[in-house]
Amino acid sequence: MQKTLLSLLALTTTLHALPLEERAAAPTVKIQNGTIIGSTTLGVDNFKGIPFAEPPTGTNRLRPPQTISASFGTITATANAPACPQFLSQTDTSSLPSNVLGELGNSPLFQTVTSESEDCLFLNVQRPAGTSSDAQLPVLFWIFGGGFETGSAGMYDGSNFVTKSVSLKAPVIYVSVAYRVSGFGFLAGKQLSAEGSTNLGLRDQRLGLQWVADNIGAFGGDPKKVTIWGESAGSISVFDQTVINGGDNTYHGQALFRGAIMDSGSVTPADPVTAPQAQAVFNTVAQNAGCGGNSNVLACLRAAPYQTFLDATTSVPGIFSYRSLDLSYLPRPDPHDNFFSVSPEVSLLNGNYAKVPIIIGDQQDEGTLFSLVLSNITTDAQFNDYLTSYFPGNPNAKADVTGLLAQYPDQPLLGQPAGSPFDTGALNNIYPQYKRIAAVLGDIVFTITRRTYLHNVAQKVPAWSYLNTYFHGTPVLGTFHGSDILVAYGDGPLELALDAQTVQQYYIAFVNHLDPNALGTASPLIEWPQWSNASGSPQLVDFAATGLSTIPDTFRSNVYDYLVNRVSEFRV
Numbered sequence: 001m002q003k004t005l006l007s008l009l010a011l012t013t014t015l016h017a018l019p020l021e022e023r024a025a026a027p028t029v030k031i032q033n034g035t036i037i038g039s040t041t042l043g044v045d046n047f048k049g050i051p052f053a054e055p056p057t058g059t060n061r062l063r064p065p066q067t068i069s070a071s072f073g074t075i076t077a078t079a080n081a082p083a084c085p086q087f088l089s090q091t092d093t094s095s096l097p098s099n100v101l102g103e104l105g106n107s108p109l110f111q112t113v114t115s116e117s118e119d120c121l122f123l124n125v126q127r128p129a130g131t132s133s134d135a136q137l138p139v140l141f142w143i144f145g146g147g148f149e150t151g152s153a154g155m156y157d158g159s160n161f162v163t164k165s166v167s168l169k170a171p172v173i174y175v176s177v178a179y180r181v182s183g184f185g186f187l188a189g190k191q192l193s194a195e196g197s198t199n200l201g202l203r204d205q206r207l208g209l210q211w212v213a214d215n216i217g218a219f220g221g222d223p224k225k226v227t228i229w230g231e232s233a234g235s236i237s238v239f240d241q242t243v244i245n246g247g248d249n250t251y252h253g254q255a256l257f258r259g260a261i262m263d264s265g266s267v268t269p270a271d272p273v274t275a276p277q278a279q280a281v282f283n284t285v286a287q288n289a290g291c292g293g294n295s296n297v298l299a300c301l302r303a304a305p306y307q308t309f310l311d312a313t314t315s316v317p318g319i320f321s322y323r324s325l326d327l328s329y330l331p332r333p334d335p336h337d338n339f340f341s342v343s344p345e346v347s348l349l350n351g352n353y354a355k356v357p358i359i360i361g362d363q364q365d366e367g368t369l370f371s372l373v374l375s376n377i378t379t380d381a382q383f384n385d386y387l388t389s390y391f392p393g394n395p396n397a398k399a400d401v402t403g404l405l406a407q408y409p410d411q412p413l414l415g416q417p418a419g420s421p422f423d424t425g426a427l428n429n430i431y432p433q434y435k436r437i438a439a440v441l442g443d444i445v446f447t448i449t450r451r452t453y454l455h456n457v458a459q460k461v462p463a464w465s466y467l468n469t470y471f472h473g474t475p476v477l478g479t480f481h482g483s484d485i486l487v488a489y490g491d492g493p494l495e496l497a498l499d500a501q502t503v504q505q506y507y508i509a510f511v512n513h514l515d516p517n518a519l520g521t522a523s524p525l526i527e528w529p530q531w532s533n534a535s536g537s538p539q540l541v542d543f544a545a546t547g548l549s550t551i552p553d554t555f556r557s558n559v560y561d562y563l564v565n566r567v568s569e570f571r572v
Contacts, residue, residue, distance in 0.1 A: 145232025183313025367442025
């Protein structure tokens with residue numbers, strides 16, 4: 001009897017020593033292709049590293065993703081899958097203050113993944129612990145950013161969103177999808193166009209959405225209530241998902257998503273996949289992979305050893321090179337394929353986009369991060385020549401750029417350089433044209449382009465917009481591109497406070513009800529007005545460190561007036 005009691009005591013002690021999630025059976029879900037065994041941590045069921053496509057390797061390299069047709073049996077999905085091959089490039093930060101370096105270290109664009117592999121098409125699902133298969137919870141579908149060169153689904157843990165949604169009694173399921181980046185996902189050129197193998201990263205994202213439509217019900221999600229959300233390149237991808245297939249976002253007769261959230265990115269006008277600058281990138285990659293003179297260059301690229309092809313794809317300028325936001329890899333229209341056939345602004349102007357409610361916004365200083373590398377541009381003439389080179393398909397680019405730069409005064413002798421970080425006077429101008437370049441790049445790629453996008457859609461879909469200023473005062477960078485990720489995912493004391501009180505509640509309300517105000521607007525929240533240009537003074541929410549307020553979306557109206565009817569002139 002004593003021996004039995006001692007055994008029971010030992011067992012009880014062991015059980016108490018285990019975390020609660022280890023004492024319960026692991027969450028298990030059966031989907032079309034097999035059984036997924038996950039894990040539970042702090043009230044969240046995690047299913048990580050679920051394959052949603054055949055490996056894009058071997059003869060599948062540089063081809064559209066293929067649906068998994070066979071059963072994969074049982075998968076233990078408790079760890080993030082490797083990231084897709086990355087295009088890592090560094091910028092010279094030796095002259096920057098230590099506190100600026102610290103901010104850069106927190107930016108997702110400057111973080112590296114722990115592992116990468118060409119076999120990388122996996123996604124993660126996170127849900128409230130114990131969610132039943134009939135719960136029909138709305139779904140937040142995350143598309144990461146990274147300049148179409150870097151990033152992974154595993155870099156972003158949605159646990160805070162899930163637990164916050166439960167506390168608000170508006171639970172959601174969070175899905176993060178992988179997609180091919182760099183030359184593996186966005187290599188262009190006439191050879192790839194001829195066989196319909198362009199914009200592979202966008203095709204990966206679309207297949208991930210189709211996987212959600214087919215399988216999320218087994219996790220307790222509602223495939224009719226999906227909101228797509230992205231940041232930076234992910235935000236541009238969200239917009240692109242609204243115009244793919246001429247704006248048709250249906251699959252088996254059902255919409256793949258019903259709402260969209262875009263953080264720092266929307267319309268990115270681009271020349272086609274066969275444009276000279278796109279073909280030059282393809283030719284460089286092919287040459288450096290040893291395939292330049294091959295009679296079947298695509299077969300050669302697909303047969304090249306992984307490291308050889310990786311090195312070749314990174315032999316062109318990266319996002320933190322001198323070319324900066326003149327990206328080597330990005331979504332480009334392919335006129336030979338209905339999937340993404342015209343420059344995005346054409347779809348927008350023609351009304352060929354999915355008519356879904358949207359949230360879209362920017363950081364106050366979108367361009368600072370990308371201007372750090374351009375210190376050898378010190379005069380107006382040099383900046384004009386540099387920016388003109390971004391638009392080789394525009395025969396009038398010189399005149400268009402001259403007109404654009406006239407909206408940003410060049411006043412080096414007055415000691416008051418206009419530009420970004422905004423509202424800092426003569427401070428932070430680390431080289432003669434830095435703040436001016438930062439203002440221009442930030443506006444034409446992100447901030448003012450956002451307003452031209454809203455100008456076209458706000459009368460057709462409910463829209464809400466914002467400007468983040470909560471890091472105003474950060475030396476050199478201000479509220480820089482990517483800093484919103486720190487807030488949205490709660491990665492620090494200030495970030496966690498803002499996140500828990502404002503951003504996540506607005507977003508969770510939107511995912512549940514397609515209205516960011518639907519879960520209440522008691523302090524510290526405020527009523528978020530819909531964006532409308534009917535009165536000539538559309539309103540957006542300013543997320544500041546000291547609190548929220550509404551402000552008119554009319555700043556730099558001269559730039560907006562110049563750009564609003566010239567969007568197509570600035571195709572990269």
